[in-house]
Amino acid sequence: MCKFKVVTKIVILIFLPLVTLSAISDNLDGKAIATRAYHVEDGKDLKAKVSMTIFENKKESKTRSLELFRIDDNQNDRVLIRVCMPQLLKGTTFLAWNNQNKASDLWIYLPSKKMSRRIAESAKYQSFVASDYTYDDLSKISLTENSFRRLPDSGGFFSVEVIPNKTDSFSKKIALVRKDNFIVEKITFYDKQNNPFKIYKTLELKNIQGIWTIAKSSLSDLKNNSETILVLEKIEYNSNLSKSFFNSNNLERACSL
Amino acid sequence: MQFIREILFIIALIVLTQHLFAADFSGKYSFDGAANKEPMLQQNQLQANGNYSFSMFESKAALRLKHDFILANDTEMEFSIEELFIVMAPNELIKITAGKKLTFFSKTDEINPLDFATPEDYSYFLHFDKAQRAMANNLLQIDLLLTDTANLSFFYFPEHKKNKLPAAESQWSTNTQWDLSRYQIIQDENGQKAQTAAILSLVDFFGDWSVVAFYGQPLLPQYEKVLVLSPTPSIYFKESTERHFASGFSWAHATSFFTFRFEYAYHTNNSYIADEAYLNLPRPYYQTVGAIEYLAESGFACNLQYVREEIIDYDIVISQKQIVDFFTLQLSDSLAIDELLYKFRFALPATSNEGFYGKLLLEYSVGDHYLISGGYAFFTGEGLDGLFSQYKNNSYLFAHLSANL
Numbered sequence: 277m278c279k280f281k282v283v284t285k286i287v288i289l290i291f292l293p294l295v296t297l298s299a300i301s302d303n304l305d306g307k308a309i310a311t312r313a314y315h316v317e318d319g320k321d322l323k324a325k326v327s328m329t330i331f332e333n334k335k336e337s338k339t340r341s342l343e344l345f346r347i348d349d350n351q352n353d354r355v356l357i358r359v360c361m362p363q364l365l366k367g368t369t370f371l372a373w374n375n376q377n378k379a380s381d382l383w384i385y386l387p388s389k390k391m392s393r394r395i396a397e398s399a400k401y402q403s404f405v406a407s408d409y410t411y412d413d414l415s416k417i418s419l420t421e422n423s424f425r426r427l428p429d430s431g432g433f434f435s436v437e438v439i440p441n442k443t444d445s446f447s448k449k450i451a452l453v454r455k456d457n458f459i460v461e462k463i464t465f466y467d468k469q470n471n472p473f474k475i476y477k478t479l480e481l482k483n484i485q486g487i488w489t490i491a492k493s494s495l496s497d498l499k500n501n502s503e504t505i506l507v508l509e510k511i512e513y514n515s516n517l518s519k520s521f522f523n524s525n526n527l528e529r530a531c532s533l
Numbered sequence: 534m535q536f537i538r539e540i541l542f543i544i545a546l547i548v549l550t551q552h553l554f555a556a557d558f559s560g561k562y563s564f565d566g567a568a569n570k571e572p573m574l575q576q577n578q579l580q581a582n583g584n585y586s587f588s589m590f591e592s593k594a595a596l597r598l599k600h601d602f603i604l605a606n607d608t609e610m611e612f613s614i615e616e617l618f619i620v621m622a623p624n625e626l627i628k629i630t631a632g633k634k635l636t637f638f639s640k641t642d643e644i645n646p647l648d649f650a651t652p653e654d655y656s657y658f659l660h661f662d663k664a665q666r667a668m669a670n671n672l673l674q675i676d677l678l679l680t681d682t683a684n685l686s687f688f689y690f691p692e693h694k695k696n697k698l699p700a701a702e703s704q705w706s707t708n709t710q711w712d713l714s715r716y717q718i719i720q721d722e723n724g725q726k727a728q729t730a731a732i733l734s735l736v737d738f739f740g741d742w743s744v745v746a747f748y749g750q751p752l753l754p755q756y757e758k759v760l761v762l763s764p765t766p767s768i769y770f771k772e773s774t775e776r777h778f779a780s781g782f783s784w785a786h787a788t789s790f791f792t793f794r795f796e797y798a799y800h801t802n803n804s805y806i807a808d809e810a811y812l813n814l815p816r817p818y819y820q821t822v823g824a825i826e827y828l829a830e831s832g833f834a835c836n837l838q839y840v841r842e843e844i845i846d847y848d849i850v851i852s853q854k855q856i857v858d859f860f861t862l863q864l865s866d867s868l869a870i871d872e873l874l875y876k877f878r879f880a881l882p883a884t885s886n887e888g889f890y891g892k893l894l895l896e897y898s899v900g901d902h903y904l905i906s907g908g909y910a911f912f913t914g915e916g917l918d919g920l921f922s923q924y925k926n927n928s929y930l931f932a933h934l935s936a937n938l
Contacts, residue, residue: 338901362901363559363937379789381736389664391637394741394785396792401830406871445830518625519681524741525734526628526678530584530591 306424306436312458313451314416319487319513321347325533326357330407331503338362340405343533344508347517351376354522355415359405360531368405369527374415382411385527392527401445408497408504410445413476417451417460433461446473457488473498479505485513558583563935569928575602580615591620616669630674635667636688638732638745639796640783643861643878644840646798646820649747649779650690650730654697656705670694682736693726693749704927726750726775740786745798747779777802794824818844833866858883859920872898880921888914888922907932 304312328340341361347354352375359368367387374380382399385392400412417438427435433452440446447470452462459481465474480492489511496503510533520526559582566575577600585592595615618632639645645663653666673689699705728749735742761767781798801817824838841858859882867874876894894908909930914922 363561364898364901364904366559382787388662389637390635390667391640393640394787394792396787396826396828397789398828398830402832403871520625520678523678523681523684524736525684526676530586530593532586 304426304434306426307419309426309434309436309453309458310417310422310424310438310451311419313453313460314419316458317487318348318489319485320349321345321515321517322511322513323515323517323533324508324511327507327509328405328407328409329505329507331505333501334503338406340365340407341531342405343531345517345521347519347522349519354519356522356527357404357411357414358529358531365405367528367530369529370404370411371522371524371527372400372411372415373522376420381524383524383527387528390528392524394524408474408495408500408502409506413474413495417449459488459490482511484511487513559938561935561937563933565931565933567929567931569926569930576600577602589622591622593618593620626678628676628678630672630676633669633671634674635664635669636672636674637663637667638730638743638783640741640743640785641794641796641822641824642836642838642863644820644822644838646796646822647743647745647781647783649745649781649798649800650688650728652694652696656697656699656703668694668697684732684734686732686734688728688730688732690728690730690749693728705924707923726777728777740784740793742782742784744782745780747777749777750774775803790827790829792824792826792828794826795822797821817846818842831866832871834864836863837861856884857920859887868895882920886914886916886922887919888912888916888925890921890924902937904935904937905933 322344323346324344326340326342326344328342329336330338330340339361340359343356343358343360345356352373355370355372355374357370359365367385369385369392371383371385371392372380373382379397380400382395382397383392384395384399400415401410403409404411404414421441423439423441425437425439427437427450429435430452433454436451436453438449438451440448446465447468448466450464450466451460453459454461459478460476461478463476464472465476467473475496475498477494477496478490478492479494480490482489482491484491489508491511492505492507494503494505561578561580561582563578563580564576565578579598581594581596583592583594594617596617597613597615599611599613601609601611614633616632616634618630618634621629621631623629636651637645637648638650639647643663645651648663648667650670652668652670653663654668655666670690671692673691675687677685679685699707726749728747730745730747732743732745777800779798779800781796783794783796785792785794787793797819798821799817799819820840820842822838822840824836826837827833827835838861839858840861841856843856847855859880862879862881863877865874865876874896876892876896878892878894879889880891881889890910890912892908892910894906896904896906898904907930909928911928912921912924913928914925916922
């Protein structure tokens with residue numbers, strides 16, 4: 277009898293958290309899942325070298341080498357991306373201050389013009405260094421600019437429909453989110469005619485300095501039959517990057533990673 | 534023989550640069566050609582770039598071999614160090630730059646009121662991008678990061694470099710002194726001039742702001758001949774000086790699709806003999822640019838600017854136009870495929886008989902390394918000394934090829 281109680285306790289101790297977690301998960305609505313995904317632990321700052329390979333009609337056609345720097349103060353994050361290769365684009369630097377309560381501030385430094393200039397937010401939706409990614413695809417899904425609706429779970433993932441509050445380049449996105457760590461696994465983009473036109477996939481997750489990191493991802497453009505694979509290397513979190521590093525008048529620098 | 538020597542020299546330089554700047558080396562070859570009824574320019578450029586970072590230092594070099602070939606004239610070979618500077622950043626709040634460097638203060642397109650200290654090469658109309666026309670200055674620059682949204686920079690230029698104007702016999706020599714800042718004020722100083730500048734830049738809720746102040750005067754005393762008629766006619770020399778002061782500000786604000794820019798600059802240029810103003814035409818003037826840029830998500834871009842220059846204490850003896858104002862328009866978009874772009878630039882003076890200027894450019898990227906472009910630049914109008922009409926016989930076809938390796 278005593279042995280039975282012990283076994284019962286063990287079973288309860290093991291399964292109760294899972295049952296509770298499942299119950300909590302079942303109670304989460306779309307916005308709550310998106311919020312958990314938005315606030316997933318990603319360090320105070322990040323620096324990484326990024327290699328980008330662009331495939332056209334399944335054949336490798338172009339490669340890019342970038343540097344990525346990000347700092348996050350829990351309210352606003354600042355992201356700096358610098359192109360190191362190819363030579364034609366080398367030195368081009370993109371700086372974004374993503375503000376929680378207002379539109380992003382964006383600047384671009386063009387080495388051919390040798391100056392940094394403020395640019396309109398619409399630049400976020402243009403092809404980034406001639407890849408399938410736009411700058412917006414590299415950012416987190418905004419909590420304030422979209423509405424979220426939970427769909428039935430798919431393949432063990434949360435499924436969330438993301439609808440932009442104002443006219444956007446897509447009519448909706450369907451995001452699959454992992455239940456264990458709230459990392460986005462897949463996003464399907466739908467055009468105005470409700471046809472899928474772009475698919476994002478997380479290809480490799482790594483635990484770096486205790487932080488789950490998307491080390492490899494891909495974005496496929498279904499209309500152009502092209503795909504861009506993005507790999508993060510030399511990833512370093514919490515290296516005490518200062519806010520002044522993300523100053524819009526301080527963008528003329530050589531690649532350093 | 535001299536050509537071969539130059540080629541050997543540049544090859545040696547590239548090899549040396551590659552060794553010195555092994556950390557990051559690149560090269561570029563470009564060809565520009567233009568043709569119309571008159572003999573026109575062909576230009577080959579070979580450029581080597583290097584970056585090297587060590588400890589708190591970052592260095593950069595850009596070396597250029599330029600070969601101008603003007604039909605029916607002699608060829609010219611020129612080797613130049615385009616940029617060569619070192620940056621020292623002992624900490625994140627201060628950055629010190631020394632060497633030969635291009636500097637730009639202005640954020641507007643084509644007409645740049647705040648670029649007080651950037652000499653430009655106007656020899657040919659072939660290069661219509663400012664970065665291609667600009668020439669580097671020797672300088673000492675100190676950048677202070679006051680906060681994460683504010684910068685203060687100081688510049689000291691030990692020597693004044695003049696703008697390079699078209700030769701008098703060139704088809705691009707001007708009949709009018711229309712462009713005050715470029716063709717007039719910066720040119721007419723005596724002797725070597727040292728310049729200083731300071732710029733304060735801020736980012737706030739309303740956008741980007743910068744305030745610029747500039748001052749230049751001769752490094753060494755200059756002497757002017759003075760004629761005295763009584764009691765007995767005599768000539769003697771007095772110390773003279775010429776001072777150029779300029780100040781201005783810029784503002785930029787972006788919304789979802791539009792960016793608004795505004796720049797204003799005020800110049801005074803005064804000459805003195807022993808601190809007394811003499812035969813001096815003060816000619817204070819201002820230059821201002823207002824711009825609206827539209828950027829669609831598709832990539833289509835449109836930029837409309839209004840430009841005004843005005844001499845404030847206008848005096849008929851200086852034989853310049855008191856007011857010059859005009860519009861510029863730039864359009865660009867990709868055609869059918871992302872690699873093929875068109876760009877159209879257009880400028881129209883607001884006053885009559887000045888003509889207008891337009892440039893249509895098609896640009897095609899071949900992979901990541903090659904760029905081919907070509908187009909037509911045209912000038913029209915009736916006036917003999919109009920801003921653009923004076924060049925009405927100079928409309929030309931142009932081609933550009935560059936390889937970046």
